[in-house]
Amino acid sequence: MSIKEKGYTHWDGELESRRFPWSPIMRSGIRLTFKKKFFKLFFFLNLIPAVVYLAGIYISERLEDFEFMIREASMPFKVNPAYFNSFLSGDYLLFMIVMILVFAGAGLIADDLKHNSLQLYFSRPLKKRDYFMGKTSIVFFFLLIVTLVPGLVLFLMKLIFAGNFKFIQDYPWLPLSIIGYSVLLTAFFACYALFLSALSRNSRYVAVMTFGMYLFSDILYAIFNGIFRKPAFALMSIKANLQQIGAAFFGVKLPYDVPWMYSFVLLVLFCGVAVIFLSRRVRGVEVVR
């Protein structure tokens, strides 16, 4: 390591003001996540539900070809809004989303806290908002790929397999529900992930918490419901709340006997608290009073 003769040279370019100053944060965050061990393989696994549901749509359209397997009368499922609801708010997909957050979300802020890098961000022309937008967009990228994208693809494939537009005439609002619910799900999980990530400097703890809180809230519901037999305890479970809202978005029967509005308000409140907490926690200098 020796000093070079050349000396310091100026850069003769010009700094630009980006429309989205946070775009480098998103890009590098996605790249770093994909560099993690096993993440690619794991992320690929998340497309399994989409493939299964796609197969379902195919089978339902080609029943005559599959008659040796199922008789029409006993067709176990119908492709309708409930089908899409069960894809987007099924236990498996929600669980996989939480696992993605364990990989991609836990370190988002925790690592910056641990390695003092917030000051590097905030000594640049970035606002706090830009920082959060960048970090949030990383979560959005991964979650929309496993929710919104396959949701819309399934819808399209249904039309293509059917060969007519009857499906869209029957449910013209369905694409909006898919978009709306995917975005809501993703927005909630983004708040969830960033909130937990800012709680600790240790991304391993955060990973455990991300997973643990999701599971624990559901177990809590199961315990209380077991004792008191009151469906209102479903409000304690993250999963149940999301499934309530999903059912409302897709106009199917609510899985728990509580108004879905309660779940919605709860999640919005959670996100509000998360945002307030984050904007206090994330700053150029951590002031210890």
Place this chain on the structure above:
Amino acid sequence: MSIEVNNIKFSYGRIQALDGVDLSLPGGAVGLLGPNGAGKSTLIRILLGFLVPDEGDGDIFGFDIRTRQTDIRRLIGYMPEDDCLIPGMDAVSFTSYLGELSGMPRQEAMKRAHEVLYYVGLEESRYRLLQTYSSGMKQRLKLAQALVHDPQLLFLDEPTSGLDPQGRKEILELILDISSKKNIQILISSHILSDIELTCSYVVILDKGRIASRGEIDALRRMDYSLYELRIKGGKETFLQDLNGFGYQIEEMEDGLIRIYVPSDRTPRDILETAVGRDVQIRHFVRSRSSLEDLFAKVVGAD
């Protein structure tokens, strides 16, 4: 004047870190000298807008430090005091990433990252993961990221901490190169006088949140006060009070030694005459070395 601040006060809860700082800094390299806890880092963080002063205001390049932070941060590079990195990155992606965040186009940022890493002497390890860096390498890396977007003003907070003598010399040479030949203004904080003497032409001495002294280093060095050390017997209180009245700075050491800083327009005769007048016996009277080091020691009250 690129940096001007008036009466900045700041406290972390009950710790008053800055207690009325006024500054108006000339161009070139300015040293911010002070012992641990003097408030150097706090001042820099206020200039960067990380902390909002409780009182006072200021501007950098004419931009208000309270309201125009984004404009200011376009023009400055900041080398923080503590280690910082982004895990999972190598030096090239780290440096170019931060360049991009400053607003450099992607390709240019990448090219420039290689240049500055070469400049700070990290070219051989630029593709290594940052988590594996030694603290000296992290120090160089921090300098590289502060330089990547070619700022007009650099804030370097303790740039030589954690470096071996050779590394320290090299970093100081870099800083000198940047400030003297390249027309970049630099504010360097340090508690090591010789770092500042080597790189700066102007120094601000900060102590306990206040400015203890400031000026051109040469002028301060020339500043012709003389330091006398004496031991006396009897009537100390009144004797020292009288001397204080003459405008002498006085320091009492623990072992009874008294140090008196006599300004150049006075002579030590006053001391002797006062002693005679007050019936004080002088047991020991030596003229001591006086230098910037003494000035530093004097203003911060350390030995």
